[in-house]
Amino acid sequence: xxxxxxxxxxxxxxxxxxxxxxxxxxxxxxxxxxxxxxxxxxxxxxxxxxxxxxxxxxxxxxxxxxxxxxxxxxxxxxxxxxxxxxxxxxxxxxxxxxxxxxxxxxxxxxxxxxxxxxxxxxxxxxxxxxxxxxxxxxxxxxxxxxx
Numbered sequence: 001x002x003x004x005x006x007x008x009x010x011x012x013x014x015x016x017x018x019x020x021x022x023x024x025x026x027x028x029x030x031x032x033x034x035x036x037x038x039x040x041x042x043x044x045x046x047x048x049x050x051x052x053x054x055x056x057x058x059x060x061x062x063x064x065x066x067x068x069x070x071x072x073x074x075x076x077x078x079x080x081x082x083x084x085x086x087x088x089x090x091x092x093x094x095x096x097x098x099x100x101x102x103x104x105x106x107x108x109x110x111x112x113x114x115x116x117x118x119x120x121x122x123x124x125x126x127x128x129x130x131x132x133x134x135x136x137x138x139x140x141x142x143x144x145x146x147x
Contacts, residue, residue, distance in 0.1 A: 004136065007070055009129035010083070013122040014066030017090070020059050023115040026101050028108045035105075042104055050104050058093045062086055062122075076137045080130055087126050094119040 021039050028035040028042065036043050039059055041052035065086045072079045097119075101110050 004073070004132065006129040006132035006136075007073070009125045009132065010066050010070050013086075013125040013129070014063050014070070016118045016122050016125075017059060017066060018063040020115055020118055021056075024113055025097055025116050026110050026112045028101065028105060028110050030105045030108045035108075037101055037104075042100065050100065052100065055093070055096055055100065058089060058096060062089050062093065065089070066122075076133050076140070080133050080137075083126050083130050083133070087123050090119045090123050090126070 024036050024038045026037040028037060033044060035049060037052075039052055039055050041048050042050040065082060069079050069082050069086070072082070094116075097116055101112070102108075
């Protein structure tokens with residue numbers, strides 16, 4: 001059933017991840033110059049310094065998987081497996097944030113913004129969704145035994 005609590009968890013997680021397209025992740029200060037780090041890459045004003053295509057792809061795949069999983073409410077075991085896969089991808093995305101921020105410049109002072117924590121919040125919401133889906137699956141299996 002689509003009106004379950006796991007749908008709300010997955011929807012909020014998907015919206016958090018999708019909002020990363022427009023938000024800035026960090027500001028880097030190197031040699032008295034300020035660089036902004038977003039999903040599209042690292043910019044100095046309007047000049048692109050590092051391309052953020054891998055992060056864009058990760059964000060797109062993760063957001064798409066969240067919205068696909070919401071529609072798979074009849075196949076609960078597959079829904080759990082894909083949600084676990086999205087958790088793994090979210091961990092990779094979180095690691096990519098730090099890799100891009102620290103590997104881009106030597107000796108940069110980095111000020112991370114709030115959207116860097118969105119993948120962690122999405123991981124927690126995905127875990128809660130997995131628990132709720134598991135409870136639904138256990139309920140359905142127990143009702144099949146009664147018949």
